[in-house]
Amino acid sequence: MNPSLKFILAFIVSLEISLKASLTTNILVIAFALVYLLVTKTKLKELLLLIILPFIAAFTIFATLYWFSPTPDPYYAWNLSTRVYVYTLTIACVTRKVTATDFARSLERNLHLPSKFAYGVLAAINIIPKMRMAVNQIRTSAMMRGMYLSFWSPALYFKAILVALNSADNLAQGMESHGYVENQKRSTIVAIPLTKKDWLIFFTLLILVNISLFCFK
Template sequence: MNPGLKLFLILIISLEISLVPNLGANLIIIGACLIYLLFKHINLKKLFLLFIIPLFAASVVFITIYYFTPSRSLYQACVLFTRIYAYVFLGAAFTETTSFLALARSLEQNFKLPSKFAYGTLAAFNVIPKIHAEVNRIRLVGDMRHYHLSFYSPALYFKAILAAISWSNSLADGMISHGYREDKERSVIVPIALTKKDWLIFSSIIVLLQPILFLLK
């Protein structure tokens, strides 16, 4: 499925389940996403983490609704518990099967996102590993000077921001030297197709979701 259209599909489904409290729909969405991820051969460790990481937040929400609200509704507590997992699995169904590069190209080619946003976001995404390495280097230098920089230390983030500012200038110079011009039309090296099949899948899922949301209880 087209990456950009898949993103909009995930956003629409997330918005609908946030507005309509339906336990059955949440469970069906979680099950459908789980089947899809298994079909795409997701790593079992990642799949295990998808169940474990949201458990604390979901449990807190469940306990709060069931024990500390006047209605003490078990149904509403279960709805909010499963909604968190629905969000997590919807996000995983997108992120684990879609590359960020393909998404940026799709948004630019198929949905008319300005190239400066597409390339700027792509550049920022690709520089994340470098930022992580720079933060580790800053902490290591601090330890060598007997000055520990914890993850919440303002000095750590101030130094990282200074490094990022320096990289931004180098990145801009690099893009210009490679021929990037904001106001010029760019050629397409890797075309991302938006086909009738993509629209059919998108429309079918949206149509099938409506009776599940509004009729299934």
């Protein structure tokens, strides 16, 4: 399915579920997401992390509304706690088999967003590993001078901001040297297709979710 349509579908479903309470729909969406992740051969370790990590937030919400509320409501507690898994698993489905490059290209070609936005998102994602390396180098350099920069140290973030500004300038120069010109039409190296099948899947899933929302509690 087209990356942009997957993102829009997940956004609409998450928004509708947050506005309309339906425990049955939450469970159906969670089940469908898990089946999709299994069909696409998600690693067992990744699947377990998607189930275990949100459990803390889901359990906290359930405990607050069921055990520590003056008027306990089991249905409302289950409804809000399962929403955590809906949001987590739908995002996991969106990112499954979709690279950052494909998503950025889809935003530009299919949603017709400005190319500077698409390339900016792609640049921000790709620069994260370099920023981690830069932060480690800053902390190592400080330790060699007898200084310890903790995670919350203002000096660490000040130096990291300077590195980020320098990297942004280098990135801008690199894009210009490769022929990037803002607001100019660009050729398509790799096309991201948006087919009738994608639209059919999109509207089918959206209609089914809405039917479940308004027909089941």
